[in-house]
Amino acid sequence: MKALVYQGPNCLALEERPKPSIQDPTDAIVKVTHTTICGTDIHLLQNEIPCNPDCILGHEGVGIIEAIGSGVTNFYPDQLVLISCITSCGYCLHCRKGMPSNCLSGGFTLGNKIDGTQAEYVRVPHASFSLHLLPDTIDRKASVLLSDVFPTAYECGIRNGQIRPGSRVAIIGPGPIGLAALSMLKSLFGPALVVVIGRGKSRLDAAKAAGADHTLSTLDGIGELTERSNALTGDRGFDVVIEAVGSKQAFEISQALVAAGGTIATLGVYGSKCDLHLEKLWNRNICLKTGLVDTVSTPELLEMAKAGILRPESLVSHNFSLDEIEQAYTVVRAASEHGTMKVVITI
Ligand SMILES: [Zn+2]
Ligand SMILES: [Zn+2]
Numbered sequence: 001m002k003a004l005v006y007q008g009p010n011c012l013a014l015e016e017r018p019k020p021s022i023q024d025p026t027d028a029i030v031k032v033t034h035t036t037i038c039g040t041d042i043h044l045l046q047n048e049i050p051c052n053p054d055c056i057l058g059h060e061g062v063g064i065i066e067a068i069g070s071g072v073t074n075f076y077p078d079q080l081v082l083i084s085c086i087t088s089c090g091y092c093l094h095c096r097k098g099m100p101s102n103c104l105s106g107g108f109t110l111g112n113k114i115d116g117t118q119a120e121y122v123r124v125p126h127a128s129f130s131l132h133l134l135p136d137t138i139d140r141k142a143s144v145l146l147s148d149v150f151p152t153a154y155e156c157g158i159r160n161g162q163i164r165p166g167s168r169v170a171i172i173g174p175g176p177i178g179l180a181a182l183s184m185l186k187s188l189f190g191p192a193l194v195v196v197i198g199r200g201k202s203r204l205d206a207a208k209a210a211g212a213d214h215t216l217s218t219l220d221g222i223g224e225l226t227e228r229s230n231a232l233t234g235d236r237g238f239d240v241v242i243e244a245v246g247s248k249q250a251f252e253i254s255q256a257l258v259a260a261g262g263t264i265a266t267l268g269v270y271g272s273k274c275d276l277h278l279e280k281l282w283n284r285n286i287c288l289k290t291g292l293v294d295t296v297s298t299p300e301l302l303e304m305a306k307a308g309i310l311r312p313e314s315l316v317s318h319n320f321s322l323d324e325i326e327q328a329y330t331v332v333r334a335a336s337e338h339g340t341m342k343v344v345i346t347i
Pocket of ligand 1: 038039040041059060085149
């Protein structure tokens with residue numbers, strides 16, 4: 001089968017690899033029909049977070065079950081499924097606490113520790129808890145955004161941010177996750193103010209079109225940004241700052257903009273250390289939440305997508321075939337040049 005393989009830092013190639021087979025009774029083999037490229041794949045590629053050499057990349061996908069192990073009793077071959085970006089055993093200490101991100105034999109493994117979804121077939125361990133049945137009525141291509149983008153935006157941004165009706169919210173990072181958070185919080189939570197902060201003009205324009213009340217550019221510098229935010233919030237700051245970039249600058253901005261008693265919900269992938277300014281924040285009663293997605297909200301999100309409350313298709317900007325996946329990586333890496341939001345790879 002064809003698969004996109006990580007060959008080392010900044011080096012990937014579409015290779016011919018053996019088709020995976022069942023290794024454990026809890027496995028499923030899924031014929032991938034759609035996958036996508038995540039910002040995390042770029043971090044892996046740039047060696048900012050570790051990736052096993054020769055690993056097939058990709059942790060998001062939709063496909064059709066080809067085979068199941070003898071221990072999988074809730075799925076059958078030929079079913080259309082969503083592959084969660086987090087594999088979950090369902091019974092370890094962390095899974096039983098509702099935190100499969102830290103599953104002792106799973107978590108974020110697909111596409112970095114074990115072969116992932118940017119391939120014609122993928123072996124999904126712990127299939128009973130790591131797959132979700134997709135209804136035929138759902139847009140199959142766009143539902144690939146329910147593997148990671150929407151659960152991350154919802155769990156790590158909206159829920160961790162403790163957003164309530166009337167909240168003043170800043171979203172730093174108008175990428176797919178930032179815009180998914182924007183669309184969900186606008187349609188579900190009634191915020192008083194949503195300001196999206198980022199760099200690329202095309203993405204800030206997309207945020208405005210998706211319902212942001214205001215957009216601010218990080219290119220203006222943190223001083224100017226703080227001044228403009230103060231003007232928008234009456235010098236109070238934001239009740240919730242969703243940090244969806246994962247950079248030193250984004251973390252600095254989050255701390256500068258959070259209101260007294262507010263929450264910073266950071267969901268960026270950090271490859272290096274950042275300063276936490278407790279000398280300024282110790283008496284501000286803030287809450288800092290970090291988070292790798294648990295994907296425990298996926299069943300609810302699927303219901304919302306089925307009911308038309310979520311519109312994942314609105315975030316798909318480019319379509320490619322698996323043969324074109326290296327070109328798709330170029331389009332993701334140069335997002336502002338190409339106006340890239342989310343790419344979908346059809347296999
Ligand atoms: Zn991802
Ligand atoms: Zn577990």
